[in-house]
Amino acid sequence: YTIGRTIGVDRWRWSRAPRVVSMRAWAKRRLARSTAAVVFTARFIPFARIAVNLTAGAERLPAPRYLGLCALAACAWAVYQSFIGAAIARLLPAYPVAAVLISIAIALLVGWALDAVLTRRFAPGTR
Known part of the structure; x- marks a missing residue:
């Protein structure tokens, strides 16, 4: 965050690689709509x-x-990874990709829910 804020995002050659540029463009669009x-x-x-x-x-x-x-996301990640290690891995020991996909889906749901709460709480005209 601090590097992006003080130096910018185009200073290094690796940051201009197509894949990195694509990820940054996605992040910029999404950050504007749903930060959480x-x-x-x-x-x-x-x-x-x-x-x-x-x-x-x-x-x-x-x-x-x-x-x-x-x-909050770091805490959620740590708790979820502990849960994955203890529960999901026990249920799906031979399917680590499925465990990752489930992790991403839950992260999306938590983020969208948090965005909805924050948008309602901090929307203009609300206190």
């Missing part, structure tokens, strides 16, 4: 977290709100 869903989802997808953090900083998302969501 993006933060929670990115926590569960390798490399997406980097793109989201850099993009959030470069797009100047308010740090307190963004970092608060990151802290």
Whole structure:
């Protein structure tokens, strides 16, 4: 987040690679619409977290709100990974891909729910 905010996202050659540019474009569009869903989802997808953090900083998302969501997402990730290790792995020992897909789906649902609550709570005209 800080690197994206202070330095930007196009400074390094690797950050201009098509795949990275594509991830950043996705993150920018999604961050504008549903910050919590993006933060929670990115926590569960390798490399997406980097793109989201850099993009959030470069797009100047308010740090307190963004970092608060990151802290909640990190806690959710840790709890969920513990749950996956104890429960899902026991149910699906031969299907690690299914466990990852379930993880992503739950992250999306939690993010969307949190966005709905935050949008209602902080919408103009509400207190």
